[in-house]
Structure formats: C-alpha cells, structure tokens
Amino acid sequence: MDVNLVLRSTRVITPEGTRPASIAVSGGTIAAVLPYDAEVPAGARLEDVGDDVVLPGLVDTHVHVNDPGRTEWEGFWTATRAAAAGGITTLLDMPLNSLPPTTTVEHLRVKQEVARSKAHIDVGFWGGALPDNVKDLRPLHDAGVFGFKCFLSPSGVEEFPELDQEQLANSLAEISGFDGLMIVHAEDPHHLAAAPQRSGGAYADFLASRPRDAENTAIENLINQARRLNARVHVLHLSSADALPAIAAAKAEGVKVTVESCPHFLTLTAEEIPDGATEFKCCPPIREASNQDALWQGLADGTIDCIVSDHSPSTADLKTPDFASAWGGISSLQLGLPAIWTEARRRGHSLEDVVRWMSEGPARLAGLTRKGAIEAGRDADFAVLAPDATFTVDPADLQHRNRITAYAGKTLSGVVTSTWLRGERIADRGTLAEPSGRLLERNN
Numbered sequence: 001m002d003v004n005l006v007l008r009s010t011r012v013i014t015p016e017g018t019r020p021a022s023i024a025v026s027g028g029t030i031a032a033v034l035p036y037d038a039e040v041p042a043g044a045r046l047e048d049v050g051d052d053v054v055l056p057g058l059v060d061t062h063v064h065v066n067d068p069g070r071t072e073w074e075g076f077w078t079a080t081r082a083a084a085a086g087g088i089t090t091l092l093d094m095p096l097n098s099l100p101p102t103t104t105v106e107h108l109r110v111k112q113e114v115a116r117s118k119a120h121i122d123v124g125f126w127g128g129a130l131p132d133n134v135k136d137l138r139p140l141h142d143a144g145v146f147g148f149k150c151f152l153s154p155s156g157v158e159e160f161p162e163l164d165q166e167q168l169a170n171s172l173a174e175i176s177g178f179d180g181l182m183i184v185h186a187e188d189p190h191h192l193a194a195a196p197q198r199s200g201g202a203y204a205d206f207l208a209s210r211p212r213d214a215e216n217t218a219i220e221n222l223i224n225q226a227r228r229l230n231a232r233v234h235v236l237h238l239s240s241a242d243a244l245p246a247i248a249a250a251k252a253e254g255v256k257v258t259v260e261s262c263p264h265f266l267t268l269t270a271e272e273i274p275d276g277a278t279e280f281k282c283c284p285p286i287r288e289a290s291n292q293d294a295l296w297q298g299l300a301d302g303t304i305d306c307i308v309s310d311h312s313p314s315t316a317d318l319k320t321p322d323f324a325s326a327w328g329g330i331s332s333l334q335l336g337l338p339a340i341w342t343e344a345r346r347r348g349h350s351l352e353d354v355v356r357w358m359s360e361g362p363a364r365l366a367g368l369t370r371k372g373a374i375e376a377g378r379d380a381d382f383a384v385l386a387p388d389a390t391f392t393v394d395p396a397d398l399q400h401r402n403r404i405t406a407y408a409g410k411t412l413s414g415v416v417t418s419t420w421l422r423g424e425r426i427a428d429r430g431t432l433a434e435p436s437g438r439l440l441e442r443n444n
C-alpha cells in the first residue's frame with residue numbers, strides 16, 4: 001500500500017462520528033483513517049487543514065447541465081466548476097433540457113462524449129422515461145444510467161413529454177423487471193389545471209397556481225403504483241410537507257420509496273420573495289415558513305432521505321418578471337452546502353446530519369458505493385469546510401454560467417476552503433484545477 005497523501009484535521013467526519021484523524025490516501029482511494037498523530041509514511045505528502053472540518057465530498061444527484069443543446073443556459077465546464085467550488089465531488093445529470101435528452105443509448109453516448117473533457121468532478125447520468133421509449137429503458141440501464149426520470153405534468157420542454165398513469169405503470173413494470181429506479185417529478189396535472197392561473201409578478205399568484213394538493217395527490221398515486229408493481233421510486237424535489245405522512249407510512253409498510261428536498265425549500269420562504277423576483281421561481285414552488293418547518297421535521301425523523309440542488313439555470317432573458325412565463329429553475333449548485341449548514345445549525349443540527357443528507361444519502365440513492373463516506377476503500381473525495389466563517393453571496397463569485405441566484409446578498413455560514421477528488425485538490429478557495437473528473441456508470 002503506497003500512501004502518497006495524508007490529509008489531517010482535528011475534525012474529520014466519519015461514519016462513526018467526528019474525530020481528529022489523519023486520512024491516508026493511496027492511488028486516489030482512502031487507504032485508512034488513522035489516528036491524528038499517526039506517523040506520515042515515507043514518500044507521502046502531509047496536508048494539515050488545522051481545525052477546518054473534513055467532510056466526504058458531496059454527492060448531488062439532481063443537476064441540469066443542459067449540455068449539449070442549451071449550453072447558453074449551462075454546460076459541463078461551468079456546472080462542474082461551480083460544483084467543485086461548492087464542495088461537490090460527484091453529480092448526476094438530469095436527462096432533460098439538453099438536446100438530445102438522455103432517452104436512448106445513442107443520446108447517452110453523445111452526452112458522455114461532450115462531458116468527458118469538461119468534467120471537473122465525477123459525472124454520471126440519469127436516463128429519461130417518455131411515453132414512447134419503454135423499449136429504450138433496458139438498454140439505457142445496461143449502458144450504465146443510474147435510473148430514469150419522468151414527469152407526471154408538463155416538463156417545460158416539448159421534447160420531454162410527461163407520462164400519464166397508464167404510461168407510468170408501463171414504464172415502472174419494465175424497470176422493476178431489472179430492479180431499476182424511477183425518479184419522479186410528482187405534480188398532478190389535473191390539480192394544476194384546476195388551480196387559478198394568473199400571470200404577472202405577484203408571487204402569491206404563482207404559489208396558488210402550484211398548490212400542495214398537486215404534489216400530495218401525485219405522490220399518493222406514485223406510492224400506490226410502486227406498491228402494486230413492487231417498483232423502486234424516488235420523489236424528486238419535495239416541497240409540500242403535507243405529503244410526508246403518506247411517504248412515512250409507505251416506507252414503514254415496505255414500499256420502496258425515497259424522497260429528496262432541496263436547499264431552496266429548506267432555506268427560503270414564500271413570505272420573503274419579492275414580487276417579480278423570478279430567480280426564486282421553481283416547480284414545485286418555494287412555500288410558506290410553516291411548510292419549511294415541517295420539511296425540517298421530515299429530515300430530522302428520516303422521512304426525507306437527502307438534500308440535492310435541483311440546479312436548473314437558464315439565461316437571464318428567460319427570467320422575465322412575470323412568474324407565469326418565466327423559466328422555472330433555481331441556480332444554487334455552489335451554495336447548497338453553506339445554505340443548508342447555515343439553516344441546519346440554527347435549528348440545532350450538526351454537520352454530521354448535513355453529511356448524512358448531502359453526501360451519504362444521495363450516494364446511497366444512486367448506489368455509489370465508493371462515494372459518500374470517509375472510510376477505507378472509498379474514493380478520496382473530500383470537502384474541507386471552515387464552518388464558522390461567514391460570507392455574503394456575491395453573484396460575481398459564482399462559477400455557473402449565468403450568475404443568477406436566489407441567494408444574492410445573503411450572509412451564509414460555512415466557507416469551502418478546498419475540495420479533493422480522488423486525492424487531488426481540485427478547488428482551493430475559488431481557484432479551480434484543470435478537469436480531472438471521470439464519467440461514472442451504475443455499478444450494480
């Protein structure tokens with residue numbers, strides 16, 4: 001075992017808790033987590049980060065990179081730089097908003113080719129489930145996608161149509177045949193169609209157009225389908241906390257359902273969104289403070305499995321001041337860790353909780369057995385955080401392509417001082433290394 005790097009800190013977050021430790025790295029893999037004052041092997045370099053906390057690199061399973069096809073919105077170069085700057089070492093790319101969408105093996109190969117030379121962190125791909133591509137799901141699975149995304153209501157782009165309940169059942173039946181995973185944008189189209197649709201800049205009108213009932217009903221239907229077909233399903237970007245009791249009950253019953261929420265639902269509230277501020281628009285929407293409290297309860301009791309960004313940028317001109325017509329999507333890839341840490345600590349949670357939600361949880365969802373924890377045998381991926389340092393969000397400091405953010409001007413706790421990918425420092429206080437990320441395929 002040739003150890004080439006020892007990363008030392010008084011606070012290393014391991015699955016057994018936080019402790020002073022020296023992490024021995026060999027060939028990009030964690031060889032051992034040694035006592036703090038362990039002797040540095042001959043030939044190894046010591047990096048001592050002092051009292052900064054070493055976390056397992058974050059895993060973000062919900063990123064819209066939009067490359068190729070809508071690269072004026074985002075791209076692999078800029079998205080993965082933003083991720084690296086924010087302590088994320090693995091991302092999974094959503095199958096839509098790029099052209100082509102990731103709905104056939106041929107399209108997957110196009111996307112992999114584009115990503116290969118631009119990836120500053122490790123990148124994997126979700127496939128897409130459309131009304132007419134059931135025959136493509138098995139080949140995509142065999143080609144290494146991590147699962148399949150579908151919508152139950154219009155996606156916002158015409159090349160990625162939604163599934164009705166019968167089409168969902170057909171796709172779930174196909175996927176459960178190879179124990180695949182379906183990840184679902186769960187808003188019920190009938191409830192959306194029945195909601196009042198008013199254009200203009202008033203956030204209250206937009207909120208009323210995407211009612212909680214739309215999420216609650218879609219999630220209940222999804223749970224019923226998962227139970228009936230013994231399929232694995234995952235609820236994307238949960239906003240309505242009203243759905244938590246049904247999800248908790250389904251889990252207790254043994255239905256294979258998991259759920260994620262996002263930093264914007266957990267740190268921003270409808271009450272604070274100025275009219276016309278469509279950088280806050282996403283679907284489902286950011287809801288009231290009382291709803292946010294209930295989401296945090298869902299995290300605390302384990303009903304919510306993970307927190308991921310749903311980074312979904314666009315160009316500034318698509319963020320018109322009219323909530324009805326503006327592009328829906330929040331750009332926060334680089335800010336998820338400090339945003340969540342700031343709110344988590346205020347609510348009495350620890351950094352270990354944050355690691356469970358943002359690293360270990362998403363890694364487990366995706367079956368990424370080499371990611372998500374600091375222990376021997378895993379990839380030497382780390383986020384080093386100064387948890388008590390604060391900064392004020394300046395869009396000019398962001399690495400994603402269109403520097404639009406719902407967090408502008410906010411003061412957050414937690415500065416990512418460096419990020420490490422397989423034992424190499426890829427970000428050093430905003431200075432990014434050349435791309436060294438790998439393309440990942442599902443490994444089970």
Ligand SMILES: [Zn+2]
Pocket residue numbers: 062064094310312
């Ligand atoms: Zn999304």
